[in-house]
């Protein structure tokens with residue numbers, strides 16, 4: 001007998017420094033296009049992406065895109081409230097954006113009573129390796145220190161690891177909101193599964 005369809009709607013905030021690729025990421029996954037120029041997000045935008053899991057489960061992700069420029073950072077706490085998940089984005093070629101992950105995560109933690117699953121997209125991996133500014137070991141350490149669920153090397157430009165990151169986050173959020181995962185579980189789940197096995201896979 002076919003199981004009845006399940007549909008969830010989850011709020012996810014997408015945060016990180018300016019020009020790391022947040023808006024490009026959302027446009028890529030919701031509209032299938034790459035935005036090649038940087039027009040700073042003024043304030044906050046929202047778009048919806050549906051993720052199918054199994055035969056009958058759909059997770060509607062409301063992706064809240066928060067402008068990373070200094071002037072808009074203060075908006076983050078009010079938009080973080082009630083989030084089921086967090087996506088932090090940084091740019092692999094700009095170390096300052098990687099260091100800022102700590103700050104973004106701390107700010108989000110301050111306004112969230114339970115710590116929901118949080119993944120890090122280390123973006124622009126298509127750019128030449130010699131200008132990458134952070135090692136895999138450093139990213140592993142950052143993930144542990146900031147209590148992230150995991151990190152993904154992504155290229156929004158080449159559409160690499162975007163779908164899988166949303167699928168993994170969706171699975172974690174559903175389990176977390178159902179209470180089958182506690183704070184510490186979300187912290188380690190992806191680290192164990194994804195990190196070890198798939199982190200170097202540049203495929204979707």
Ligand SMILES: Nc1nc2c(ncn2[C@@H]2O[C@H](COP(=O)(O)OP(=O)(O)OP(=O)(O)O)[C@@H](O)[C@H]2O)c(=O)[nH]1
Nearest residue numbers: 018019020021022023024036038041068155156157
């Ligand atoms: N090479 C490369 N460029 C990218 C990638 N993703 C985004 N970009 C470029 O990075 C620039 C900034 O992207 P945005 O998506 O506008 O950045 P943002 O994080 O939304 O910036 P704010 O709105 O200011 O917070 C744009 O020129 C994008 O084309 C990627 O994977 N690879």
Ligand SMILES: [Mg+2]
Nearest residue numbers: 022023040041
């Ligand atoms: Mg933007």
